[in-house]
Amino acid sequence: MSETFGHTHVVGATRTDRLTAVERVCGERTSDAVLRVDCHRRLRGPYTGLGGLLRAIVPEIHTEQPALVRAHHREIVTVAPELATLLGKPADTLTSESSQEERTRWYSRLRARRVAHGIVDLLRAYTAGPGAARTCVLDAIPEADSSDQEFVAIALRRLDPARLRLVVAGRADPVSAELAAALGEYARRVDSPVLPATPAAAGPDPDLAGARAFVDSDGTSDDPALSAAYRRLDAAARMPLHDRRGAELAAQREREEGEPREHHAGGAAGAASPDGAARGVSTLRLGAIPYHRLHGSAAATAGWDATAAAADYCLEMGFYDAALEHAGELTARADFDTAPDRYWAGWYRTAHALSQTSRIDEVKPIYDDLLARFDAAHPQMTLHYMLSMLWTRLNAPAEKDHRLALGHANTAVAMAGLLPAEDNRAFHIAFMKNGRALVRMHLGDLRESLSLVEDGIARLDRELAPDRQRLHRSVLHHNRAQLLARLGRPDEAMAEYDEVIRLDPYYQEYWFDRGNLRYELGRYQLAADDYEQAASLGSPFPELFQNRGALRAATGDLDGAAADYRYVLDLEPDHLDAHVCLASLLVDLGQPQAAVAQAQSGLRYAPDDARLHALGGLALLGLDRVEEAELAFAQALQRDDGNQVALVNRAVLACEQGRYPDALQDLTRALKDDPDNADLVFNLGFVHEAAGRTLDAVGAYTRALELPGADRAEVLYRRGSCHAGLGRSAQAHADYRAHLSLGPSPYTAEITAYLETGAGV
Incomplete structure (x- = not known):
């Protein structure tokens, strides 16, 4: 790519400094349409920057390419929920429509990454046409939420700067490791000039004027003079400034959220919500509004409420870093002795966010503290359940302790039984037993796990009205489907997947899981x-296209499989299985040079992956680069001494070179791991035959004929030839006749000549 026209990283201490460099960069492509967005998370929380970009361009896309908007409807409204007033609301899943009281499923942290990929696909399609290229300036990136930083890192790699150039601007402050690497690889750096400091505000009270300007920036200004003026005012003088700005933003929020509208984007993913109307959610609720409320005159009431609401929204949407930041504001203002409910609210939200972001070492002390402070059955039940999940699911594999998890799960179940009926006891018992079922599954007791899940289904059906706990009912049916499949009861599992899709038809992963089972069943x-429906219902994720690629390969659509594997690597370049499958597929397609390049590409991410070394060697054989192939096979076997591709193909090389003991050694090692592989046994016979060990060859060929999957015609011919060489004419005659009976043969003339000699008659 051209250095001049590529993505650019502008670094400067202040917005004013950066503006000079940004203008110079934008001037390099005078025909570009330029969009500018501020990414500081204090403005709108998660996706402050990307949301600003979508709010600017989606109305135009919606008019010009409505099908494209429909395809990315859910992602757009996730990033910029204000746009629901324009586009309508995507069809609800049971997760998205459930009340806070009935929410039992929490999104994976990876959801934000999937959304980012979906939006990149949208931007690619939008900018692929013949219209003018665009430049998007994204400022204050170091202060952006992790969701924006993740998006920018992905976009720098996946977007063509000739169509949509990113100018990423900010101070020389740390950013995420992924973003730092992407900036280093895909963007040139431009350092801003240092301009004279902004003069102090004029007027009778310059500090008040400077503080007001700082507050009006929603606390995002990086002008040292403004932030210093703000700090010089005492808290009492600052509060009215925040109150005034908070009131302005509240009015703006009302305008953004607007009135519910009947318009919908159409299609399955854009079907109407149950009430037939859509209303946006202003993301000002997630940034500037709670900021001002917390620093205004009603911090203890309006500030607490706004921040708690922002934390809850972020938790529900899977924006866990933002939720943690809001929860931190709550814990800083919560004292157990004076407000135990607030203490619980702040710290429980904190622990929840930490657990979802894999910061497990920070979670357990919080749970231990809460266990020591709250002795009622309900909080004890909740905490023991969370501890069971910590030990059985959330911990790193080496740190998991399923027996300890079972103890906590049992305690949670016992506590649920102590709840009064009016505290939703039936649901809590079913929920806690489902947690115990997960632990039992991890301990290998699938039947007990299934029994617990089925008890939960029956309990909810028996004790709750059909419209209660619909989300958790679907979760239980999904768990039952997975357990039935693992227990080897595929027809029952399939019926259960059908039921869970009936209950929650817009939940992407149910279609994916049913597709996986159908694939396994042929x-x-x-x-x-099912894979196609899953792809239409949500954001792209690698496993979906990896599995669809395997399906396409199995059905002979090798080009389609290659396209899927390439898309997986477009999404996540370090996805090893995609590298392996694509390299193998390219060998099968007769493209050895491309296969070598693919294997080498994968080895950059995983230099010790034996599969890639072996496939690289196999491809090198196709290029007659024998010495390099042998080295690659040796590299593979150093890392995995049972790698079949390396063992078999090194044996083939050794046989061709007359090194029969080496070939036999490799094939014998390969058969140790796969003793009933007909092809391996045949190869063993072939090497024995080539080495002059004809009786051993006959034994191997005879064994191969006993195994499923053998190429019977070829084995019969080879064994017949061995019998002929041993003077066993009758056996040779029988094998040759059996060979010819299987269909046309390249050996017909040879066999006919042998038979016509009357040998063995």
Whole structure:
């Protein structure tokens, strides 16, 4: 890419400094349409920058390419929920429509990454046409939420700067490791000039004027004079400034959220919500509004409420870093002795966010503290359940302790039984037993796990009205489907997947999971249909296209499989299985040079992956680069002495070179791990035959004929030839006749000549 026209990283201490450099960069492409967004998370929380970009361009896309908007409807409204007033509300899943009291599923942290990929796909499609290229300036990136930083890192790698150039601007402050690497690889750095400091505000009270300007920036100004003026005012003088700005933003929030509208984007993913109307959610609620409320005159009431609401929204949407930041504001203002409910509210939210971001070492002390402070059955139940999940699911593999988890799960179940009926006891018992079922599954007791799940389904059906706890009912049916599949009861599992999709038809992963089961059962077209539906219902994720690639390869659509594997690597370049599958596929397609390049590409991410070394060696054989192939096979076997590709192909090389003991050694090692592989046994016979060990060859060929999957025609021919060489004419005659009976043969003339000699007659 051209250095001049590529993505650019502008670094400067202040916005004023950066503006000079940004203007110079934008001037390099005078025909570009330029968009400018501020990414500081204090403005709108998660996706402050990307949301600003979408609010600017989606109305235009919606008019010009409505099908494109429909395809990315859910992602757009996730990033910029204000746009629901324009686009309508995507069809609800049971997760998205559940009340806070009935929310039992929490999004993976990876959801934000999937959303980012979906929006990049949207931007690619939008800018691929013949219209003018665009430049998007994203300022204050170091102060952006992790969701924006993740998006920018992905976009720098995946977007063509010739169509949509990113100018990423900010101070020389730390950013995420992924973003720092992307800036280093995909963007040139431009340092801003240092301009004279902004003069102090004029007027009778310059500090008040400077503080007001700082507050009006929603606390995002990086002008040292303004922030210093703000700090010089005492808190009492600052509060009215925040109150005034908070009131302005509240009015803006009302305008952004607007009135519910009947318009919907159409299609399955854009179907109407149950009430037939859509209303946006202003992301000002997630940034500037709670900031001003916390620093205004009603911090203890309006400030607490606004911040708690922002934390809850972020938790529900999977924006865990933002939730943690809001929860931190709550814990800083919560004292157990004077407000135990607030103490619980702040610290429980904090622990929840930490657990979802894999900061497990910080979570357990919080749970231990809460266990020591709250002795009622309900909080004890909740905390023991969370501790069980910590030990069985959330901890790193080496740190998991399923027996300890079982103890906590049992305590949670016992505490649920102590709850009064009016405290939703039936649901809590079912929920806690579902947690115990997960632990039992991890301990290998699948039947007990299934029994617990089925008890929960029956309990909810028996004790709750059909419209209660619909989300958790679907979760239980999904768990039952997975357990039935693992227990080898596929027809029952399939029926259960059908039921869970009936209950929650817009939840992407249910279609994916049913597609996986159909694929395993060989129901390829139905699996393909499920994968297609899963792709249409949500953001792209690697496993979906990896599995669809395997399905396409299995059904002979090798070009389609290659496209899926390439898309997986477009999403996540370090996805090793995609590198392996694509390299193998390229060998099968007769493209050895491309296969070598693919294997080498994967080895950059995983230099010790034996599969990639072996596939690289196999591809090198196709290029007659024998010495390099042998080295690659040796590299593979140093890392995995049982790698089949390396063992078998090194044996083939050794046989061709007359090194029969080496070939036999490799094949014998390969058969140790796969003793019933007909092809391996045949190869062993072939090497024995080539080495002159004809009786051993006959034994190997005979064994191969006993195994499923053998190439019977070829084995019979080879064994017949061995019998002929040993003077066993009758056996040779029988094998040759059996060979010819299987269909046309390249050996017909040879066999006919042998038979016509009357040998063995």
